[in-house]
Amino acid sequence: MSSARLPGKVLRPLAGRSVLGWVLRAAQAADQIDEVVVATSVDPHDDQVAVEAARVPGVQVYRGPLDDVLSRFVGAVAGLEHDGTQVGAVVRLTADCPLLDPEVINLLVRTWRASPTLDHLSTTNPRCLPRGLDVEIVSWPALLDVSTYADGPDRVHVTSAVYRQPQRYDVAGMCLHPHAADLRVTLDTPEDAALLDGLVPLLDSTPPRWRDVVEVLRSRSDLVALNGQVRQKDWSEG
Numbered sequence: 001m002s003s004a005r006l007p008g009k010v011l012r013p014l015a016g017r018s019v020l021g022w023v024l025r026a027a028q029a030a031d032q033i034d035e036v037v038v039a040t041s042v043d044p045h046d047d048q049v050a051v052e053a054a055r056v057p058g059v060q061v062y063r064g065p066l067d068d069v070l071s072r073f074v075g076a077v078a079g080l081e082h083d084g085t086q087v088g089a090v091v092r093l094t095a096d097c098p099l100l101d102p103e104v105i106n107l108l109v110r111t112w113r114a115s116p117t118l119d120h121l122s123t124t125n126p127r128c129l130p131r132g133l134d135v136e137i138v139s140w141p142a143l144l145d146v147s148t149y150a151d152g153p154d155r156v157h158v159t160s161a162v163y164r165q166p167q168r169y170d171v172a173g174m175c176l177h178p179h180a181a182d183l184r185v186t187l188d189t190p191e192d193a194a195l196l197d198g199l200v201p202l203l204d205s206t207p208p209r210w211r212d213v214v215e216v217l218r219s220r221s222d223l224v225a226l227n228g229q230v231r232q233k234d235w236s237e238g
Contacts, residue, residue, distance in 0.1 A: 022098030029102035032109035125173030132186030
């Protein structure tokens, strides 16, 4: 809830459900995901996030440090390892990306299952999809390892200490075509909100396919222009 550029963005209403609700729907629609956990903070402002997440059947909630998101993830995953259950990898989905495509999530998970020695697999290395459709997988051993020494922005971005060290970790990327990295459907500014408000009514009511999102935006330059000048924060800015 403490986003600097758009406070409260993950609970912002979007076509009848919260932005977080859109993300959870996409995660649960991906049949390759075993458990869905919302990792929010212990800050009182995030009580609303925990309540919203708990409303969704089958979704677990873990709360940890506000500024140390990496520790939050580690705590959430460690809480799943009980009664002989072992976690192999974590799919990281950020809660400000309401148009995530379950089939892209499934594709990455299937790829990781076929190559489980990979420490990190993502659609952002290199980026080919619109920003906001990002999916990444990090192995649990790699995540646990970086949590012992990562500092600064790496503790905010969770996986950055893994993918920035390809000499230490096994890192791979998946690129889907047609190339659409110039487009932006994440939610970080009022301009992003305006685009999403205009775009969502043009899509199916089910979690949209990424190709459908791109097709609509390619035909609507007026929508693209709404957030075309938004600058993504640099990695070092946290």
